[in-house]
Amino acid sequence: MAAPPDAPVTPPVTSADVDAARELLHGVIRSTPVAGARTLSDLVGTPVRIKCENLQRTGSFKIRGAYTRIARLGAAERAGGVVAASAGNHAQGVALAARLLGVRATVYMPERAALPKVDATRAYGAEVVLTGRTVDEAVAAATAAADRSGAVLVHPFDHPDIIAGQGTVGAEIVEQVPDLGTVLVPTGGGGLLGGIAAVLRARRPGVQIVGVQAAGAAAWPPSLAAGHPLPVGGMRTMADGIAVGRPGEITYPQVAGLVDEIVTVGEDALSGALVHCLERAKLVVEPAGVAAVAALLEHPGRFPGPVVAVLSGGNVDPLVLLQVIRHGLVASSRYLTLHVQMPDRPGALAELLARVGTLGANVTDVAHSRISGALRVGEVDVELSLETRGPEHRDTIVAGLREAGHAVTTPG
Template sequence: MDISDLKAARELLRNVALTTPSEESRWLSRIVSTPVHLKCENLQRAGSFKIRGAYVRIARLGPEERSRGVVAASAGNHAQGVALAASLLGARATIFMPEGAALPKISATRAYGADIRFHGNGVTEALRGAMEFAEHTGAILIHPFDHDDIIAGQGTVGLEILEQVPDVRTILVPVGGGGLAAGISLIRSERPDIHVVGVQAEGAAAYPPSLREGYPVQVPMESTMADGIAVARPGVLPFAVIAEQLDEVITVSEESLSQSLLMLLERAKMLVEPSGAAGVAAILENPARFEGPIVSVLSGGNLDPLVLMEVIRHGLAVSGRFLTFRVRIGDRPGNLMRLLTDLAAMQLNVLNVTHDRTSESLGIGKVEVAMQVATRGPEHHEEVKAKLAELGYDINLQAWPTGD
């Protein structure tokens, strides 16, 4: 495969997939002292880049194949991409989703006309259900990343980057199975000067060990907020392209993912799912590592509101915007009010207060107060700790509970 495959796919996608914007980010550009652009696939139809590959794959099916319908397995973005593409092309779509899939993603997939079936507790089990369905019914399985048409469709993102940021030197791409990164890397057949760097979550990184071994290997999956790129084993076809074309695949921490999502919300006014923010997380972790101009692909924006609340809370904690502590004070009228007054004088917003006078570890006439407060940032965070000590409070600092 090469860039000609991307150009052919783009013709199929004309008037189907949006040409999403590449917006320069001033705050990220200041951090790295080189221009940084955000390729906003979170603004794509169905909320992610997945419509590109799904449409190309289904559009290239013959009439007899398409008449049998298509089937896919996904917990989110691929489900919506296949469902939308199938509806545009007049094909029946059956989507296998794991039990417990997010309700907004179920509703969106169903709204595109797909028949949804629940199977298993994860995408791997759902994929087995989809494969059995394809075998019994003759429906065509639309794999999320392991097919040339999928890779070519996803790679059209790279063509748009070339047009929008012609002097780009580094492209940062979230990597799960590898279809998007493999497709974008095909632009190097015409622009070998461009560095393409894949980014995975630390707890779900199958590519680094696979690249070391020279073939796709399966790795155990740890919990990660970036579920969209949590794939235990690389795809065979994307792996072959990535092994040849990508400069490297790096990993980022959960803390960097949540912080990047929060910063994208606050500074870029972009709602991006954790997996889609992986490239920005790489910039925050390694601000001097990449040659500019840099383009970070925001691969998707489909985020469950409940997950969004948890991720924002986690990001605020990582950014030093929350302070959690316990303090013991005398059990006398006015002492709790004095503590709250002192906190108010430090411009703190109290988020939660727990007042405990029953613990066996407390001395007579003592109460323990657990406080969660919002600060203005790391500097304010340190000022508050110093001031509390100065005022004579015996505080016990704690980590902010993340729900992990």
């Protein structure tokens, strides 16, 4: 288990709690499909299936926990309304759950939250307040507002009802994949991971349960090593949905007591996983939502199969999607930028581009610079942006240009 051997912990949420939440959610949520992933299976050498919570109502698993929490409030608590904080997915889950249950909702979101997520939250009927730079700052503002107004704070992960609701994902996986070997779960605060673990540990005790964090926002590994929740500073990742600065007081014992391992993935793996889901699975998934797929790409052969990779959400800003796709294409060497130092004479550029064409690359952009300390008199630096067919083609292009006598450098 993930907990240090000298620090036993008792998980606060059980499989029975998840079963009760599942009854409550019947007719409210979708039982999302588990899809085969043949190409991904071939890449990593083990059978892989993907649990498509990006196809859930509101575009992520968050409606499960939000509805469970709000539905269990008493009449007086409902009358006072609810307050929440989120970068987007929990916001939408709370907004829809509150509307379905006739409860007033106010949601605090970071000032730079994705506009589609802000608009969707408002469209579901919640009042949105933009505040702070991070989810943690928005949570602090929401907590203070709840204290002032008497409204109930619906925490994004740190409550037994939230964990139990999210755990219904695991209950579905058990039924959909009876021969499950490993489940990989995108992990921020730990509500989804802890809830899934409650079910799997009770019903499939031999299954490997693995949480996946972005390396630039990984609070769980140092917290588990210390034996208690620790804050992590300086978070930087495209996966804003799992960028949580500190595990919760309730999710910590849940995860520490039941989960086998937490792994981290880099930004290249996240962007590559997003492009893979778009191209091969035909699924739109946000950067946080593809963390489990990224773990398979970054650690092939590490996890016993069959593996289920949970796609936790699909709410991605189109502008972010464009940036991540570009990053993913660069990471997979399908988009190449290189610099060529060459004589500044008529026809030289045409000769260079002709050579690139014979090497099978598509030129998407060309830029000249005659001002550089690295250039000799009579030379020009040409920056080429190229579409390629992958790492081998990239190497062929660079080698071919150098064989033709060009001085070629590739940034990074």
